Amino acid sequence: MQSIAIVGGGVAGLGAAYSLRDRAAHVTLFERDDDIGGRAATRHRDGCAYDYGANYLKDGDSRVTELVKGPLSDGLVEVDGPVWTFDAAGEVSPGRDADEHKWTYEDGIATLAVRLCDAADPAVRTEATVESLERTNDGWVVWTSDGSADGERAGRVRNGAFDAVVLTPTAPNTADVLAAAEWDHPVCERIREAVAAVPYRTIISVALHYPFSVDVPHYALVNTDREHEVGWLSREECKPGHVPGGESLLVVQMAPDWSASRYGDEGDAIAADAAEHASELLDDDRLAEPDWHDIGEWRYALPDDGVAEGAVERARNHDLYLAGDWVAGDGRLHAALVSGIETGELLGQGG
Ligand SMILES: Cc1cc2nc3c(=O)[nH]c(=O)nc-3n(C[C@H](O)[C@H](O)[C@H](O)COP(=O)(O)OP(=O)(O)OC[C@H]3O[C@@H](n4cnc5c(N)ncnc54)[C@H](O)[C@@H]3O)c2cc1C
Known part of the structure; x- marks a missing residue:
């Protein structure tokens, strides 16, 4: 054998x-x-599950789609809501939701590995x-x-x-x-x-929790011109089973240059900056002060080639x-x- x-x-x-x-x-x-x-990574805290590496699996390959809808389907859920965009100035626009399906699991994307x-x-x-x-x-x-x-x-x-x-x-x-x-x-x-x-990009991923819900018409925002200090911002409550009702948990992925320059810095300072950006991008002052936060650092987050x-x-x-x-x-x-x-x-x- x-x-x-x-x-x-x-x-x-x-x-x-x-x-x-x-x-x-x-x-x-x-x-x-x-x-x-x-990097298919999930953490749990206070009844929340949050994906702090990969956000979701898209239907990018028919064999993978067959697998997750077949033998790996237990607990599979679809992320609810579109992805919108923002630019260097923080101007938010609808559109560019290229992925027809966005999958994770009720208990988080790490379940794919399980x-x-x-x-x-x-x-x-x-x-x-x-x-x-x-x-x-x-x-x-x-x-x-x-x-x-x-x-x-x-x-x-x-x-x-x-x-x-x-x-x-x-x-x-x-x-x-x-x-x-x-x-x-x-x-x-x-x-x-x-x-x-x-070559690789470095990403610091920041989870920000709030004891109230955030009412916006999108699941996530992606920075398309790559000129903003934030690369991606999403709401874990758009994933069934991830966040108890009446709460919100944002995942803010900082841009690669910012992340490389702040890698290893004190977590509270990183979270404060991420929360400030979240508050500006979603135009909601309350978001500058999460009731708890968590940091995930990915030195080798994404290969560029x-x-x-x-x-x-x-x-x-x-x-x-x-x-x-x-x-x-x-x-x-x-x-x-x-x-x-x-x-x-x-x-x-x-x-
Ligand atoms: C912040 C972030 C956001 C992302 N968003 C998305 C997304 O929304 N959608 C998407 O499809 N993808 C996304 N990705 C990319 C996706 O996570 C990766 O492409 C995928 O997980 C890579 O899987 P892998 O098995 O190749 O590598 P990895 O998941 O990195 O697995 C490699 C494993 O090897 C282990 N290892 C390393 N060195 C050793 C050693 N010496 N001995 C033993 N074990 C070792 C590591 O601990 C790790 O478990 C994202 C990634 C990051 C970091």
Whole structure:
């Protein structure tokens, strides 16, 4: 039986596991965090669920649509309301709601990962950061820093051996794993260089809660000229099950330049700025003072481009597979999921 390691428990890694679910393969998924989902991320507080990474899944791929309306449909809900636009001056205009369907789950977008994982049923190891890979004669050894596997060396833990490895962390995280790899072959550095070159946008996402409802005719506002300090502002109460009646929870995603310059700053100051912007954009003074807030920082939020052609095939020739939104060249859930599914299918066919 083929033994496969998947690194990363976002939708790409889980999509790969899903494709392999009925194959004669033993699949182990290593996830750095204490939970799966990656950037399909939801938090809970005071009866609210809020998606502070990906806002929703759009119907961007027919296979993904079939999956979420079929085997992954339990708890799926449609976001209610249109997306409007605003410009550098904060001028709001109706329109540009390009996505026919906007899906999340009643308990948040992270449920997408849970549904995939339940259906795929891989062996999941959370809090298991893959530090490095080691090339052997017939496959790969995976070195983690979790301290819970079957042998130790220099503070690291040996897991393996695997016939193939699928790498799905963001491109910079994948490049780190490749930089540490014990793989004495010139192609390793060529692949690492291509992966490390993928450009990313940083986003700070701010959740602002209010004990009253905000009455506006749109679900979200998106900044179309990319000149405003806010990139996106949306209302979680437009997602069935997310916010108790009579309350409002705004998600304000700050623009990439602003986010990069304020990354790591004190959360209260970031939230105060985001709340001030929310109050101006929605023309409601009350919004400057939320009763609570929460901050999510995404250093590598969205890839601005895909990995250079050739790198994926070069890696595959050595039983090393790359998947994720940065492989698809599109920072979207459906693109990441398809990338994972197609990678799993290739593996299932024996590469
Ligand atoms: C603020 C924000 C808003 C967004 N809005 C939308 C939206 O509205 N709609 C949409 O479709 N998409 C949106 N996206 C993009 C979407 O979230 C991503 O495209 C998608 O989640 C990528 O999935 P992935 O599996 O490729 O990567 P990830 O979800 O990043 O998964 C990679 C996983 O690898 C793990 N990992 C990293 N390094 C290691 C390691 N060394 N060892 C083990 N595990 C490791 C990480 O913890 C993570 O769980 C948004 C993203 C952000 C950040």
